[in-house]
Amino acid sequence: MSQSPLTPAQEKQVHVWRRHTYAEFVTKDLDGVLATMVSESHVLMVPTGLGGVGHAALTVFYGERFIPQIPGDMRRISISLTVGIDRIVEELIYEFTHDIEMQWLAPGVAPTYNAVVLPVTAIVEFERDKIAHEHLYFDQATLLIQLGVLQPGALPMNGVESAHKLMAAMHL
Numbered sequence: 001m002s003q004s005p006l007t008p009a010q011e012k013q014v015h016v017w018r019r020h021t022y023a024e025f026v027t028k029d030l031d032g033v034l035a036t037m038v039s040e041s042h043v044l045m046v047p048t049g050l051g052g053v054g055h056a057a058l059t060v061f062y063g064e065r066f067i068p069q070i071p072g073d074m075r076r077i078s079i080s081l082t083v084g085i086d087r088i089v090e091e092l093i094y095e096f097t098h099d100i101e102m103q104w105l106a107p108g109v110a111p112t113y114n115a116v117v118l119p120v121t122a123i124v125e126f127e128r129d130k131i132a133h134e135h136l137y138f139d140q141a142t143l144l145i146q147l148g149v150l151q152p153g154a155l156p157m158n159g160v161e162s163a164h165k166l167m168a169a170m171h172l
Helices: 008-025 030-034 054-069 140-146 160-169
Strands: 037-045 050-053 075-083 087-097 115-127 130-138
Touching: 008 030, 008 054, 008 075, 008 087, 008 115, 008 130, 030 054, 037 054, 050 054, 115 140, 130 140
Parallel strands: 037 130
Antiparallel strands: 037 050, 075 087, 087 115, 115 130
């Protein structure tokens, strides 16, 4: 099945999203991240409830809780990218070693030095060619099993197996 070509507006959204994530994960540039967002944008890590609303709160969130707490070996593997009229949905895998405190992902969990492979979904809405909001979803139980906080089999949940099944299904 062939995909429809993106409109110029959709191409711009993809470009802004790529600039945003590059500033977050590669250059770790707070100003670069904020430059891709409208002044009253909001970010929410849905499972942890962390994030912020507005420029001042996002400056604190990105500057203190997110960018400095990204592990040095963090890899983002894109599984799929769906581009709509005013939003992008990206399905990805985060791979990293939990060797740093990560309040945004696992608040209150000290570094475990465990390897983590975590499926993540980002829903990003745009306004005037900038990000209006970003919602990140991930299965907290899957993460906590991999960090050794929860025991597999104690409840009906998976650890790294969820990510491996997704990656296998996508031939990654």
